[in-house]
Amino acid sequence: MLKKSLTVFFEEFLYKESLFVDKSVLLASYIPETVYYRDIEVNKIAAILAPLLKREKPSNLFIYGSTGSGKTLVVKHIIDNMEEVSKNKKIPLKIVYINCKLKKVADTEYRLIAQLASFFGKSIPPTGLPTDEVYKIFYNAVEQERGIVLLVLDEIDQLIKRTGDNVLYNLTRINEELKNSQIALVGVSNNITFMENIDVRVKSSLSEEDVLFPPYNAFEIQNILKERAKKAFKENVIEQGVIEKCAAYVAREHGDARKAIELLRVAGEIAERSKSKTVLTEHIDEAEEKLEREKIFDIVRTQPKQFQVVLFSILSTKNKNLSIYTGEVYELYKRLCFKIGLRPLTQRRVSHIIGEFELIGIINTKTISKGRYGRTREITLSVPSSVLPLTKKILEEELVLT
């Protein structure tokens, strides 16, 4: 029975007309051949990095702008081009691109340097070595390169925030000791303010040049979407107003093009699954809700148990009155821990965990003073209330199971 219906399903799936021609165009990893609305930035960055091709050290470069404003895209685009030119003209060129946010890969000083070294064919154990040693290995590898090495560090703000500016200091200083080679740095950051609390020497050294990426406006996003949609979808699959709606929705926030594209993709998937022949504006709404929902569920499920208990406490406190305070959450949390046989963490820790939840974006907090009655955080949920029951249920399951 079941087997048969599954076969039917798969067969249907196979022969069903897909709305997509090439879905990969709508994935975050896709790098388009032409980058729109970033001409100024592309030219500027290209001009700064061009000396690489003549084996001269370019200025260090610092790129910043909000998420989805095309920074990574532009940088990768330029790198690709340079590598192609260098291949054609047989110019030796060493460019290393690293995203510092990747957990367990490059999110600490040690790991970043280890990762860098691995690009030069040196394998470094994940732990056990002194950091100095790793630096030495990296240093030697670069020295052997006998040329200019370009290091592109994407999302360095994450790295700096976690580990301080030591890495950058060391990386900028390493040039003074290198005899045969030189390192040029490109830092990419979402956060503009993170530069403030950085060693002045590092700051001036890193941003010999800088480029700001303004967010896309609604019009630009529309055209970007249209361009991508043309490649990704079949013809006449997208109804009037869909792209406009998608763009408008995203522009309202920060002009995050990546999000707009994702939204369009998910809308397409939903349309396909619901056997619709075209993508409608309703699908955008649905996609938006789905994305939001999945983001939350994903976070909730993958969180460590202690975090889950804290979150559950927050959600459960919610029902009683409008505002939630740390104290109440902690009391409930302690009781919950007792109930499921978990050693409760200190209040300090729980306070921190609440802070992390805010960082992730599923709650908002405001530290308020209630005068004589102390000072605390006022917590509000930034989760649509429609997903609350299910979220709670997931948490219950996760917690009771073990």
Added chain:
DNA sequence: AGGTATTCACATGAAACTATTCTCTGAGTTAGG
């Protein structure tokens, strides 16, 4: 009434501790010559 001091209930920060995972080193052991 108006002004100052207290006080609450946490927030926030820094440092230290714990446990885990991993490398490296050198001593001791074993097996083969």
Added chain:
DNA sequence: TAACTCAGAGAATAGTTTCATGTGAATACCTGT
């Protein structure tokens, strides 16, 4: 004597605890009118 084993020292890292200090405004407490 070379190869192997294994314990111990030292590192990185994540998660936590401990200790210390900060803080905004509702109240308590004065003070002079």
